[in-house]
Amino acid sequence: MLVAFSIAPATAGPEGSVHDAVAAAVRVVRESGLPNRTDAMFTTLEGEWDEVFDVVRRATDxxxxxxxxxxxxxxxxxxxxxxxxxxxxxxxxxxxxxGDA
Structure with a gap:
């Protein structure tokens, strides 16, 4: 399965930035060992149901x-x-x- 998700904290840092909190979440994802990709809006994970949702839970934590x-x-x-x-x-x-070209 693929799961695309975005987690945002309720409070922002200076200038409205949330990058420190998002970095903490993405660090959990990258350390999981599951295939993943992060872009400007979402992080996408690939794996089995239980392992993917465990990573999402830990990233949220x-x-x-x-x-x-x-x-x-x-x-x-x-x-x-x-x-x-x-x-x-x-x-x-x-x-x-x-093929459309």
Whole structure:
């Protein structure tokens, strides 16, 4: 499964920045060993249900360690038996786009 999620603390740092809290969450994700990718809005993880949601929970806990409240947005693509989809979906999209050229 793929899970794209975003965690935001209730309180921001100077200039409205939340990057320190987000960095704590992304650190948990990267240390998990699961395939992952972070962009400007979301972090996407790939793995089995229990392992992915354990990482999401621990990443949320990391934000809650520096903020009294957190907001979590999550989207999941559950496709049993498929792996390598963090890259596979993008590769298929790029091939489709090349076919349109």
């Amino acid at each position: 990391a934000v809650l360690a520096v903020s009294p409240r957190a907001s979590l947005v999550l989207k999941a693509d559950i496709r049993p038996g498929w792996t390598g989809e963090l890259d596979g979906k993008v590769v298929r999209l790029e091939h489709a786009l090349e």
